[in-house]
Amino acid sequence: MREFIPTNARLIPPKAKQVFQGEIYNVYQWPQEMFDGSKATFEMVSRPDTVKSIAVKGDKIVIIKQRQPTLDWYYDFPSGRHDHTEETELDAAKRELREETGMTFKNWRLIGVKQPFIKIDWLVYTFLATDFVEQEPQMLDAGEEIEVLEMSFDEAKRAIRSA
8 A cells, every 4th residue: 555655656547457467567558638639548567666675773774685586696775565555665664674684673764755767657665764673584585585784884885886
């Protein structure tokens, strides 16, 4: 369930018809009146939103080094899909951070929402997590290998930029 939608987001209109359903992406089409009065078929893709967490533990930033079956090792912030419809963006961010790092934090703040591509109904939410509470074992998906790292701000900046 989306709670925060940027005012300038371009979303699939209610009149659109789903013409393809994939594992991650769905395709929608709708008739659109043009400026000269003619009609054209417009099309847009949708996918689950992404939640990303910048977690600060003491004076360190939590970074993950991960790889997936089609990708070599890379550095990133803990993130994942907001694909449980009953969850808010914040609930999804907390779940993804917990699954990938085993960590929980007390304080959370939404620091940004962006739509990377205007023809994809997909929003990326970035949260700041502070006040570390505890760490338990990771709960990784079958297609994830993740190493949890704690880095200084400068180390994290270098690692993320190298990805």
